[in-house]
Amino acid sequence: MTMTSATLKDRSLLGLKDLSATEITSILDRAAYWEGQSEKVTPVLKDKFVANMFFENSTRTRFSFEMAQKRLGAEVLNFSSAVSSVEKGESIYDTVRTLESMGIDAGVIRLKPAGVLEQLASKVSVPLVNAGDGNNEHPTQALLDMFTMKQQFGELKGLKVSIIGDIKHSRVARSNLWALQKLGAEVKFTAPESMQAPELAAYAPYVSMEEALCADVVMMLRVQLERHAVGVLKSADEYRLQYGMTEARAAKLAPHVMIMHPAPVNRNVEIDDAVVEHPQSRIFKQMENGVPIRMAVMERAMK
Incomplete structure (x- = not known):
């Protein structure tokens, strides 16, 4: 047939x-x-x-x-x-x-x-x-991300989702943006200027790291620093301090907030080693x- x-x-x-x-x-x-x-x-x-x-x-x-x-x-x-x-x-x-x-x-x-x-x-x-x-x-990654969110929150409508990191090169950010908005979630981006995708600003605003951490879901993206040889964020330490999910930042999150990452993780760059298996992290649940x-x-x- x-x-x-x-x-x-x-x-x-x-x-x-x-x-x-x-x-x-x-x-x-x-x-x-x-x-x-x-x-x-x-x-x-x-x-x-x-x-x-x-x-x-x-x-x-x-x-x-x-x-x-x-x-x-x-x-x-x-x-x-x-x-x-x-x-x-x-x-x-x-x-x-x-x-x-x-x-x-x-x-x-x-x-x-x-x-x-x-x-x-x-x-x-x-x-x-x-x-x-x-x-x-990267459609199946976004689908598994949303599936993980639904398990915790029941529905996606009205959910506030922050996506943090290299938006410019991220297919995960794009698939999540398109799908989450269709299902009624609110998406915001956080990225250093060199990692922003200006064409996506019409769909989701770029906000400060402080504002991003006030969401229901905080999604950290894998950062490949070799793609960004210029600008202030030349070192992994610098990136971690400004945009990483450090232990200090994780400690300040509201108890209901989910920490996500599409993996593989650059430990101690976009997310601290100790936060990968933090009680609020769903990184291994996402893989499952x-x-x-x-x-x-x-x-x-x-x-």
Whole structure:
């Protein structure tokens, strides 16, 4: 049976910017169903083949997808290449088309160049799931973040969420912004000037660190200081003092506030070592929630 482009689009997950609130909620609800299952494997995707194509390394995200796929009974192929020759769009396209021609039922893709995923999706006839593309989107990360927030707060409407750090390069910030706003949460950003994304200021205001800590959820982003060789924040210590979740800052948070981080964490840069497993931190809970979220997304793509 060939899949029509409409159903193909409905089964792919390229980003959350164009996904409706209803669709986002249905994925979160289905993840809650999977989270509640005591069976380790429920083979609803038996005899289905999925390829995880990672053109940019991320062991943690790939393992999370693979665990989700195997828990659903799918056969999993893993392709990873951080080799520069595959960074070019054509080579990525050839790899995806090759796996498609071998009979995969869906592909999970992570890549560095932004914009390539959209083009790929228009040229292949299997559903694609975005596991992070450039500084564009990282939809399953934002979904697991929202799932974690819902567990604690019950609903997202009216929730105040601060996202702190390298907004400029962050696909996590973008996916969370689009999705949280659709579900009625209020998003604010905090970043040093060199790490701000001016084009997002129309959607969420940039506020001081003090104001950011007055939210219900404080999400720290991974900071790659090598991207910011100029400006005042040359050192990790300097960044930590101005924008890090230090023990001192964590101690001042209201008791209900959740500390989040998409991981991997630069300990003692954006978040102090002692705060990673602070009672208000949900960093490991987020990782745990990645599996049911990705189960919901893979089931949607392949069933």
